[in-house]
Amino acid sequence: MQVTLNNIIPIPLKENLSKRPSDVWHSQIQFEKGCRVKIKAPSGTGKTTLVHYLYKMRSDYEGTVLWDNKDIQEIHGDELAVRRQQSISVIFQDLRLFTNLTARENIELNRVLQKPFYESHVIEEMADRLGITHILGQPAGICSYGEQQRIAIIRALVQPFSILVMDEPFSHLDKRNSEKAAVLIEEECAKRGAGLILTDLDEDEYFNYTTLSNL
Numbered sequence: 490m491q492v493t494l495n496n497i498i499p500i501p502l503k504e505n506l507s508k509r510p511s512d513v514w515h516s517q518i519q520f521e522k523g524c525r526v527k528i529k530a531p532s533g534t535g536k537t538t539l540v541h542y543l544y545k546m547r548s549d550y551e552g553t554v555l556w557d558n559k560d561i562q563e564i565h566g567d568e569l570a571v572r573r574q575q576s577i578s579v580i581f582q583d584l585r586l587f588t589n590l591t592a593r594e595n596i597e598l599n600r601v602l603q604k605p606f607y608e609s610h611v612i613e614e615m616a617d618r619l620g621i622t623h624i625l626g627q628p629a630g631i632c633s634y635g636e637q638q639r640i641a642i643i644r645a646l647v648q649p650f651s652i653l654v655m656d657e658p659f660s661h662l663d664k665r666n667s668e669k670a671a672v673l674i675e676e677e678c679a680k681r682g683a684g685l686i687l688t689d690l691d692e693d694e695y696f697n698y699t700t701l702s703n704l
């Protein structure tokens with residue numbers, strides 16, 4: 490799937506945006522299969538807002554967001570659900586885990602939404618690589634935030650996608666765990682020939698990105 494931003498301007502940020510240059514807003518940008526794009530911008534400049542626009546969670550913007558040349562405002566119901574299950578996977582900044590469900594149940598829910606992309610043993614293999622095997626049976630709500638981030642990463646990786654969007658996915662992970670997660674994410678994107686869009690506050694070398702620094 491290709492995602493295109495056509496002259497997007499967030500209405501709540503419009504006044505501030507007229508005072509600063511931007512690599513993203515009021516531009517034509519395409520995110521293609523295979524891309525590695527990092528949006529590096531300070532707190533409060535609109536990274537999460539952009540992620541919500543890309544996934545059709547909010548529509549308070551001028552301009553258009555296209556999925557494969559179709560305005561996402563015209564995508565509803567089953568078509569929207571299938572796109573989210575098959576084409577675009579997101580790790581939200583606030584993770585959106587079900588706190589009463591175990592880590593494994595949170596991941597399983599995404600795996601079995603449609604015809605599973607992976608068999609269930611892949612969850613154990615990914616958990617082992619990210620060092621969270623011991624909390625798989627624990628309610629997500631009592632896991633540390635760093636553990637919850639790794640649950641959300643695995644949940645996003647067990648479904649099919651051609652674009653993966655991650656909003657500050659390593660904010661509570663140390664460097665070693667961030668590197669391990671990045672290697673797994675890169676492998677899963679490469680397997681699918683998928684594109685990756687990541688937001689963050691700082692520089693890093695986890696992926697070979699194109700960086701957009703002004704938001």
Ligand SMILES: Nc1ncnc2c1ncn2[C@@H]1O[C@H](COP(=O)(O)OP(=O)(O)OP(=O)(O)O)[C@@H](O)[C@H]1O
Pocket residue numbers: 501502530531532533534535536537538539582690
């Ligand atoms: N639903 C909304 N309606 C109006 N304004 C909003 C809404 N959501 C966020 N904002 C405002 O838009 C600005 C950008 O918020 P956003 O969460 O996108 O920033 P961010 O770059 O992701 O920040 P951080 O790095 O701190 O997570 C903030 O000033 C915020 O108050």
